Amino acid sequence: MNPLSSRSFFHYVAMASAAGLLALGLGGCSAKAKKDNAEAPPVVPVVTLKTSEQQLHRDYVADVQAVRNVEVRAQVAGFLEQIFVDEGKPVKKGQPLFRLNASAYQNKLRQAQAAVASAQAQAAAVRVERDRVRLLVDKNIIAKTELALSTSKVKEADARVADALAGVAAARLSLGYTLVRAPFDGVLDRIPLKVGSVVEEGTLLTTVSDLSSIFAYFDVAEGSYMNYTKARREHPELHSDSVRLTLANGDPYPLAGHIETAESEFNPNTGSIALRARFPNPDRLLKHGASGKIRLTSQLPSALLLPQKAVFEIQDQNFVYVVDQNSMVHTRSFTPQTRLGDFYVVKEGLKPGERVVYEGAPELRDKQQIKAKAVVMDSLAVAAQ
Numbered sequence: 163m164n165p166l167s168s169r170s171f172f173h174y175v176a177m178a179s180a181a182g183l184l185a186l187g188l189g190g191c192s193a194k195a196k197k198d199n200a201e202a203p204p205v206v207p208v209v210t211l212k213t214s215e216q217q218l219h220r221d222y223v224a225d226v227q228a229v230r231n232v233e234v235r236a237q238v239a240g241f242l243e244q245i246f247v248d249e250g251k252p253v254k255k256g257q258p259l260f261r262l263n264a265s266a267y268q269n270k271l272r273q274a275q276a277a278v279a280s281a282q283a284q285a286a287a288v289r290v291e292r293d294r295v296r297l298l299v300d301k302n303i304i305a306k307t308e309l310a311l312s313t314s315k316v317k318e319a320d321a322r323v324a325d326a327l328a329g330v331a332a333a334r335l336s337l338g339y340t341l342v343r344a345p346f347d348g349v350l351d352r353i354p355l356k357v358g359s360v361v362e363e364g365t366l367l368t369t370v371s372d373l374s375s376i377f378a379y380f381d382v383a384e385g386s387y388m389n390y391t392k393a394r395r396e397h398p399e400l401h402s403d404s405v406r407l408t409l410a411n412g413d414p415y416p417l418a419g420h421i422e423t424a425e426s427e428f429n430p431n432t433g434s435i436a437l438r439a440r441f442p443n444p445d446r447l448l449k450h451g452a453s454g455k456i457r458l459t460s461q462l463p464s465a466l467l468l469p470q471k472a473v474f475e476i477q478d479q480n481f482v483y484v485v486d487q488n489s490m491v492h493t494r495s496f497t498p499q500t501r502l503g504d505f506y507v508v509k510e511g512l513k514p515g516e517r518v519v520y521e522g523a524p525e526l527r528d529k530q531q532i533k534a535k536a537v538v539m540d541s542l543a544v545a546a547q
Contacts, residue, residue, distance in 0.1 A: 207520040208485050208534040209469060211512060216465040216502060219457055222380040224407065226452040229440070230346060230372035235364050237339040238262065242359045249353050253344040253370065260342040260367055267340055271333040278326040285319035292316050348372045349446065373446045378407060378419065380456045381434040387424075393460050405439050408455040415454070417442050466508040468496070469539065473506065474523045482512070483519035483526055485534055491519060493528045 240262035247259050292312035298304045351369035355361065382390070403422075407415040419441035428435045439456060441448065472482050480498060483491040496511025512518070519526065520537050 203489070203531040203533045204522075204525070205535050206491075206522055206526070206532040207537045208517050208532075209472065209520045209537050209539045210517050211466060211468060211508075211514055212539070213464040213466050213514050216462040216467070216507070218460040218462055218500060218502065218507075220386060220460070221408070221455045221457050222382060224378040224380040224439075224454045224456040226448055226450070226454060227377045227379065228348075228371040228373050228450040229375050229377055230348065231369060231450045232345055232348075232371075233369050234259065234342060234345070234367045236260075236262065236342070236361045236367055237363060238267065238336050239363050240264075240266070240340060240361055242355055242357055242361050245353065245357055247350055247353075249350055249368075252349050253347070255344055255346045257344045258341055259344055259350075262340040262342070262361060264337055264340040267333065267337040271330065271337050274326065274329040274333040278323065278330055281319070281322040281326040285316070285323050288312070288315045288319045342367060344370055346370065346372055347374070371450045373443050373448065373450070376441050376443050376448045376450075378405075378439045378441060378454065378456055379436055380439070381429070381432065381436050382458070384428055384433050384435065387435055387437075390458065390460055393462075405459070406457040407439075407441055408457060410453050415441065415448070462507065465502070466512065466514060467502070467539070468498075468506040468508050468512065468518070469520055470501075470504045470506060471521050472518050472523065480506075483523055483528075484512075485517040485519060485532070489532050489534050491526055491528065491530050491532055494518075 242260060243263045244261040245259075246261070247253060247257070253259065292309070292315070295304065295308050295312040299306050299309045348370040351371065353368045355365070355367065361367075403420040404418050405421060406418060409415055419439045421437055421439045423438050425436045468482065473480050475481070479495050481493055481495050484494045485491055494511065497509045498506040499509035500507050517534065519532075520539075526532070
């Protein structure tokens with residue numbers, strides 16, 4: 163073998179060995195760095211829970227009704243002779259609205275009055291006869307039974323007079339029904355008939371609505387109703403019966419109303435109970451049959467707020483990671499009371515002062531070590547819904 167070639171061969175082997183050792187050393191350093199990085203605890207944002215006073219708003223679909231909405235119907239039959247008012251106009255109590263032809267009822271009244279005169283004349287005649295019989299009985303000319311018979315005839319005649327007078331009253335009442343008047347102050351609805359129309363007894367002529375104030379009926383679930391009444395009972399200084407109404411176009415009604423009453427029982431089919439609120443309506447903006455939403459406000463004097471981002475679900479249960487003093491996370495379930503915007507109001511399972519993971523819960527595991535990064539939770543940023 164050529165000496166020169168031998169030296170080159172050994173030099174090449176030495177170079178290759180050095181390169182291998184260098185690569186092995188670099189690989190070991192890289193693995194060690196990866197291991198160190200894997201064992202470093204992740205930096206996780208953490209919030210400290212605290213209580214604050216909050217307002218809880220609930221919206222309910224409302225059915226708006228006038229305090230009085232009465233159908234005006236004909237109480238006698240006839241022809242519609244006159245219409246004194248127009249649709250949609252305000253009317254006063256006792257104001258004439260319609261007139262039916264009255265000639266037939268005037269004739270009936272005269273007939274009834276004539277019947278009264280006849281009955282009174284007959285009653286006068288039997289009284290004269292009774293007085294004559296009494297005189298004869300006093301003289302023992304006729305038997306006393308004749309006087310009893312005459313007295314009964316007088317009573318019968320008086321009954322006929324009373325019946326005739328009742329007929330006059332009924333005829334006068336029917337005649338009065340031909341002039342239809344407004345039952346109270348209100349606003350007229352549609353008038354379906356025109357002058358000359360045939361009207362039967364009970365025919366609908368129009369509807370009058372008292373819109374000075376309105377009722378808003380809305381259904382509340384049993385649980386919400388119980389929570390609302392409990393809050394009012396425990397903190398009367400923070401709760402009132404005042405409610406707000408949102409109109410169908412989304413605009414708020416400018417005047418506040420108040421809850422007046424509730425039904426006596428829950429609906430077994432829906433599990434809800436109907437409440438009634440009254441709203442003033444001086445400008446008659448609200449109409450009978452309108453719709454809207456009632457906003458019911460409850461005060462939560464010590465609401466424990468939990469960010470929605472901190473919550474994760476497992477089999478329909480809500481969980482958070484609670485951070486202990488050693489910066490280790492622990493899975494904890496909790497029960498929410500309600501939601502306020504991007505926050506939960508905690509009912510049970512968590513306490514004020516506890517720290518929970520604010521964000522990044524899916525990347526963590528139970529009893530994992532973390533590096534906590536404090537995040538300030540500004541409860542004033544809660545957008546109450």
